Amino acid sequence: MKPVIALTKGRLETQFLKYFSGLGFDIEPIVNKGRKLRVETDDLQFIFAKGPDVVTYVQYGIADLGIVGGDILAEYTADVYDLLPLPFGACRMAVATEKGKVWPDQKKTIASKYTGITKAFFKEKGESVEIIKLEGSVELAPILGLADAIVDIVETGTTLKENGLVIDEEFMHFSARLIANRSSLKIKREELMPIIEKLSNQEGAQ
Numbered sequence: 338m339k340p341v342i343a344l345t346k347g348r349l350e351t352q353f354l355k356y357f358s359g360l361g362f363d364i365e366p367i368v369n370k371g372r373k374l375r376v377e378t379d380d381l382q383f384i385f386a387k388g389p390d391v392v393t394y395v396q397y398g399i400a401d402l403g404i405v406g407g408d409i410l411a412e413y414t415a416d417v418y419d420l421l422p423l424p425f426g427a428c429r430m431a432v433a434t435e436k437g438k439v440w441p442d443q444k445k446t447i448a449s450k451y452t453g454i455t456k457a458f459f460k461e462k463g464e465s466v467e468i469i470k471l472e473g474s475v476e477l478a479p480i481l482g483l484a485d486a487i488v489d490i491v492e493t494g495t496t497l498k499e500n501g502l503v504i505d506e507e508f509m510h511f512s513a514r515l516i517a518n519r520s521s522l523k524i525k526r527e528e529l530m531p532i533i534e535k536l537s538n539q540e541g542a543q
């Protein structure tokens with residue numbers, strides 16, 4: 338059976354494919370996959386999922402390897418092997434708010450997809466905040482008055498800028514990571530090692 342790689346859909350997928358093809362792998366079936374969520378190349382099988390689900394598929398051994406953002410590994414605890422950083426998907430975690438924001442005297446309200454990271458960050462600062470969980474487009478929250486600020490990943494900074502938000506504080510840096518199922522690494526070592534070795538070749542960077 339061909340090794341299975343779970344790939345985070347969206348921006349990481351695009352960056353991974355560029356990197357992967359630079360390493361000499363055939364990506365043609367993936368580029369032309371349309372809305373398919375499973376694709377086979379000559380040597381590999383790919384499944385496409387959201388970041389937290391990539392981790393789940395790898396943890397349960399449905400996928401042998403996974404490509405996922407470091408932010409996801411920091412937010413969701415998972416029993417997977419975090420193998421190595423990949424040379425793309427660089428981003429940072431930041432507190433952001435509206436330009437010229439006047440902070441309230443009472444408890445701040447923070448909206449985020451990353452409630453675990455947010456909680457730990459403010460706890461470390463000794464600050465008590467109210468956290469509101471959102472699933473995406475979190476930049477809307479300060480603009481619409483749902484929250485005083487957001488905690489979110491910033492990659493190019495374009496989303497913040499185009500929505501009139503500015504960074505108040507940055508506190509974690511991430512890149513994409515290669516993760517592996519623990520037993521796959523033992524049982525399928527022979528098939529997986531050449532792929533892992535190629536992926537760790539940072540020369541193929543974009």
Ligand code: PRP
Nearest residue numbers: 473474475489490491492493494495496
């Ligand atoms: C992420 C993140 C920001 C944006 C940052 O969202 O939550 O909104 O990317 O990227 P930038 O600094 O390059 O603009 P994503 O695209 O994953 O969509 P989402 O808002 O639906 O989570």
